[in-house]
Each structure stands twice: as structure tokens, then as C-alpha cells.
Amino acid sequence: MPAPRTVLLTGAAGGLGTLMRGLLPGYGYTLRLFDAVPVEGEPDAVTADLGDREAVREAVRGVDAIIHLAGISLESSFDRILRANIEGTYHLYEAAREEGVRRVVFASSNHVVGYTPRPLPGDPPVRTDAPRRPDTFYGLSKSFGEDLAQLYWDRHGMETVSVRIGSCYPEPTSVRMLSLWLSPADGARLFHAALTAKDVRHTVAYGSSANTRLWWDLASARALGYEPRDDSEPYAARLVAEQGELDPDDPDHAHLGGHFCTRPPLWPR
Numbered sequence: 616m617p618a619p620r621t622v623l624l625t626g627a628a629g630g631l632g633t634l635m636r637g638l639l640p641g642y643g644y645t646l647r648l649f650d651a652v653p654v655e656g657e658p659d660a661v662t663a664d665l666g667d668r669e670a671v672r673e674a675v676r677g678v679d680a681i682i683h684l685a686g687i688s689l690e691s692s693f694d695r696i697l698r699a700n701i702e703g704t705y706h707l708y709e710a711a712r713e714e715g716v717r718r719v720v721f722a723s724s725n726h727v728v729g730y731t732p733r734p735l736p737g738d739p740p741v742r743t744d745a746p747r748r749p750d751t752f753y754g755l756s757k758s759f760g761e762d763l764a765q766l767y768w769d770r771h772g773m774e775t776v777s778v779r780i781g782s783c784y785p786e787p788t789s790v791r792m793l794s795l796w797l798s799p800a801d802g803a804r805l806f807h808a809a810l811t812a813k814d815v816r817h818t819v820a821y822g823s824s825a826n827t828r829l830w831w832d833l834a835s836a837r838a839l840g841y842e843p844r845d846d847s848e849p850y851a852a853r854l855v856a857e858q859g860e861l862d863p864d865d866p867d868h869a870h871l872g873g874h875f876c877t878r879p880p881l882w883p884r
């Protein structure tokens with residue numbers, strides 16, 4: 616596959632979309648932006664819902680690849696998750712198939728394996744072949760997205776990299792995030808690798824920086840050519856002083872998904 620140049624970025628108005636809008640053009644991509652809400656300062660962005668199949672098809676027409684970030688990014692009712700994340704992702708894949716788009720990068724999540732016991736110091740890192748244990752309807756919808764990606768590879772030869780993103784924010788803001796943090800710069804490196812690696816078929820990769828406290832195995836991400844450069848450790852002293860180390864007896868910290876397993880944050884809309 617020739618290197619993609621024009622990339623559809625769904626969820627462009629969101630937190631991660633905004634970070635990637637700033638960084639990915641530096642890799643030479645022309646971005647087409649898509650979101651259910653207007654993208655600030657981007658009058659050419661497509662404002663449409665993933666439920667609008669015609670609009671989705673028009674948005675994918677002519678692009679070389681898709682980075683699919685749009686959807687409900689926290690826990691919500693099953694009905695809302697069904698519409699935005701499950702049906703919405705299906706509409707996107709169908710449109711991509713119909714329009715001949717051959718590569719998708721899918722924003723999966725750590726919450727696909729959220730009920731995996733949190734690795735303690737000295738435990739082996741969690742691998743991508745660990746059983747999926749979604750911690751929410753949200754995590755379940757990301758698990759569906761990974762299966763959809765596998766189906767579209769097996770049946771239609773459409774390639775996907777499903778990136779199980781940890782926490783991609785400008786800085787880690789909790790002790791848990793010290794293990795999962797994906798710096799925005801490493802996020803762009805990982806998306807670029809996922810867009811350009813050859814013969815990815817359907818690859819599942821964990822998405823984090825090279826954190827000293829990493830919980831999972833970055834082997835499949837590195838196999839794409841991803842070389843993380845950041846580490847959350849410089850933030851550790853301050854966050855640990857403020858919040859304390861994770862208590863193994865605290866149910867909020869017993870699993871990889873953290874408080875999503877106990878008190879999941881709810882999508883506000």
C-alpha cells in the first residue's frame with residue numbers, strides 16, 4: 616500500500632482529535648475532519664453524526680486511510696453506546712469498504728481489558744493476547760470494534776490497527792496514568808506507524824509511552840515501527856506526593872481499568 620496522504624480524522628473536535636489535528640500534519644498528512652459537533656477554527660470540517668450513513672460515505676470518499684476516534688469516550692447507557700460506538704463504527708467500516716479505503720486506525724481502549732488484574736511490580740506485562748475483559752458497555756463497544764476490524768480483514772482485506780489507548784493527554788494527572796500515559800507526541804508517532812506499516816492485517820497494539828511504570832507489552836506497537844520517546848516518570852514524584860501510591864487493597868486500583876471497574880465516569884451528553 617502506498618503511504619497514505621489524505622486521512623479522515625473522525626472525532627476531530629474531541630480531546631485526542633484536537634491534539635492529533637495539531638501534530639499529524641507535521642508527518643505530511645492532509646486531514647479531512649469529521650465530528651458530530653463543529654470543529655473550532657475549521658470551517659471545512661464535516662459536521663455529521665456517524666448515524667448519517669450518506670454523510671459518512673461522502674466523508675470517506677477519496678481518502679487513503681481513516682483514523683477513527685469518534686464516539687462516546689466514557690461509560691453511558693447501552694442504547695447510546697450502541698448507536699454511537701457500535702452502529703457508528705459499523706457505518707464507518709461499511710462506507711470504507713464501499714469506497715475502497717484499505718487502512719483504518721481504530722481508537723480502541725485499555726477498557727477492553729479493564730477487568731484484567733492490575734500487574735504489580737515484578738509481574739509480567741499484559742500482552743495483547745490476554746483475554747478481553749471489558750469493564751463497561753464502553754469497553755464492550757471497543758471490543759466489538761476490534762472484532763469488526765478482524766471481520767473486515769478476513770472477509771474484505773481491509774486492514775486495521777486497533778490501538779488500545781491508555782491515557783492520551785498533555786500530562787498524566789493521576790498515579791494510575793503514570794502507567795498508561797501516551798504523550799501526545801508519542802500518540803502521533805504511533806498513529807503514523809499504524810498508518811504506514813506494511814501488511815498489518817488486523818493488529819492489536821497497546822498505546823502508551825515508554826513509561827517506567829508501564830503495565831502492558833508494547834511489542835506489537837514496536838513491530839509497526841513505533842518508537843516511543845517519552846516516559847511519565849518525571850511526573851511521578853509530584854503525583855505520588857499528592858495522591859499516594861496505588862493501594863493494592865483499594866478496589867479502584869485492583870484492575871487495569873481502575874475506577875472504570877468501580878465508578879465509571881459517565882458521558883455527559
Ligand code: NAI
Pocket residue numbers: 625626627628629630631632649650651652663664665666683684685686687688689698699703722723724725779780781782783784
Ligand atoms: P472525546 O470525548 O474528547 O472526543 C470524542 C469525539 O467524538 C467528540 O468530539 C464527539 O463529538 C465525537 N462523537 C461522539 N459521538 C459521535 C457520533 N455519533 N458521530 C460523530 N462524532 C461523534 O474523546 P477523546 O478523549 O478525544 O478520545 C477519542 C477516541 O479515543 C474515543 O473513541 C475514545 O474512546 C478513544 N480513547 C481515548 C483515550 C484517551 O486517553 N483520550 C483512551 C482510550 C481510548
Ligand code: 15L
Pocket residue numbers: 688689724725726781782783795872
Ligand atoms: C479511555 O478509554 C477514555 O476514553 C479516556 O477518557 C480515559 O479515561 C482513559 O480511557 C483512561 O483509562 O484513563
